[in-house]
Amino acid sequence: MDSETFDQFIDQLERYVRERLLPAEKEVIANDRVPEDILSEMKDMGLFGLTVPEDYGGAGLNTRQYAQVVRTIAYAAPAFRSIFSINVGMFNSAIKNGGTDEQKAEWWPRIAAGEVACFGLTEPGSGSDSAAMQTFAKPDPDGNGWILNGTKRYITNAPHADVGLIMARTEKDALPKNAHVSAFIVPMDTPGVSVGSADEKMGQAGSHVADVMLDDVHVPGDALLGGETGQGFRFAMQSLDNGRISVGAASTGYARRALDSALKYANERQAFGEPIANFQLIQQMLAESWTEIYAAEAMMADVTARVDRGEDTIKHAAAFKAFASEMCGRVVDRVVQIYGGAGYLAEYDAERFFRDARIYRIYEGTTQILQLQIAKRMLREYANM
Template identity: 35%
Template sequence: MDFTLNEEQTAYRKMLRDFVQREIKPVARDWEQSGRYPTEIIDKMKEMGLFGLLVPEEYGGADADFVSFALTFEEVARGWMGVAGTLGSHSIACWLIAKYGTEEQRSSLLPELATGARRSGIGLTEPQAGSDLQGITTRARREGDHYIVNGSKMWITNARYANPLPTLVKTDPTTSPAHKGMSVLLIDSSLPGFTVSRDIPKLGYKGTESCEIVLDNVKVPASCLLGGVEGRGLQQVLSALETGRINVAARALGVAQASYDAAYAYSKNRDAFGKPISNFQAIQMKLADMAVDVQAARLLTYWAASKLDRGERADLESSMAKLFASEVGLRASLDAMRIHGGYGYSTEFEVERYYRDAPLMAIGEGTSDILRTVIAKQLLNGSSVD
């Protein structure tokens, strides 16, 4: 068993760290606080090919291994988690199209998605349906060569830039069980009736948009049905969420690592009672716990990613990684704030941003409690962790 990165992955991580140190960290605090969209950072990520991570080489993408995929989100989130979010939903959409799309869909969409000339997201959550995807109410009624789509979606990252937006709909709402009547449509956001109705105000996860979209009699060509066959939508998106949980776990890991880095540096430089606070056992215990948690989360995340690289299912492993890493992100950000004392509550220091960003990872891509039930069901059905 080898728990080290290979030479190529190590070089890739260094490139990412240099990029984050040079282009993201110097502006993250000010841009996040002002609500400024990180256009320049996104343009740089396009140049680096990061929007094509999960696009096959034949369509112009990087066809990256999943450990490198995780590295990307860890390192970018270490600088600014919100920016990492612009890559996350886009990458899930690319994987969906590459895995399940027809050849026409792949050849027409993936080359531009790989360069970032097109961007994407994924439309799953609705105002009354989050964890229970079978409870969505967005309908797509077939009329000749088109579907007429009505409904709404919430928390859509890249909503204004997504072209297309893979959207989970019910093509047959009468079917039981419900998942047999669910499909994914690749909806062009420029179509009449597709409206970004509002930006959702957020505690954290700023820098990228999170929007509500309304679909009002949107006329979508039948050729935009993912894979060309109805009734497979839930299966398709649940499979894609394995990659989504890897990227969220890695983002949580990045926030946890950034929290530890900030706490460590502050403890060495902050004096109390005539000596650095790192000399006090209470601070040392917090730092030790943070370091152990971060490394354990990293190993779980890379373990799950490596299973995907071997072509194996990783729904159990990705759920474990996402659950643990997101909880580590919460703990590490809070402990970093405690080590900073009053300064941790100040917007002049980065740790308050980590504290605001961390909760999203325990909610998005499956809440921690939902993932606990997913993990338990798989264990009880015979899955093994040995």
């Protein structure tokens, strides 16, 4: 999308967030779901196909533009971003990086039209440790397809997903490294696929996570992403880079929302005959929060520019997600402190911001896993100097 058109879209999206999404937050929280009319509006706006090429019905946004959209949407309740983020941040990335022409022709228009995707990597006994993956895909003896068995855990959007990208072991051993994992495109209405009840969570009402069970699930040969076994982990990791940028952008947008709320409260709340915004230690917390958000925005601009230039950004995407998610945690903590006793009450937004933000430091790679990835990449680069 050209810059002028995109700027107009962002202006429109900011108005939509403030005039439509923010007023709907109470309904999302009360019913634990995004209202159907808003979901339809988001699909009509093209949010489910932001990064799908225009020739296939999408908006064709680059990574910089996509991250800006996520940051803008993330100013509102996290459920609004969550419902489309897997489509554009992970599923579409995997299709782009590893899909065959036939897979792109089939799935890109469907995703752009609003079909909901989920991403099945994590299992009860494995997350970042792919060697421990138990979900297995074996060749179908009656045809050229595959039979999948296993369980996936903590799968965002699973209760209402139309399609899942499922990682499964196709070899017993993990050598060469991660070559035992392949990726399969699995429609969620395929016989043998079942979804557990949505998990009760600390925060992020309206965003649903559940287990996905695969019991002798038969899929055709063309369900294998890229048509080649042993490439699933590579596709997953490339998709996670995009997903981590999305989480970093969401953390940045939500931190901005929390800070705006604290700024408003500090100017309205009176103590000792004046607004608490006049107190220097309150100002310190506001200033530190603004500075950290600014740093995250600068990181986002840098990493997305690198992605759009075609650079290897594993280290940069991990650093952005780690910093932005930890930053958001610090900001919402300060916001609760600025609210004082009111910040601990569910009646006020600060308490919700605090709960909602906690997951950003966990999914798409915990901060600790990302630190290991950054360090390993640094050491590898040093060894090759």
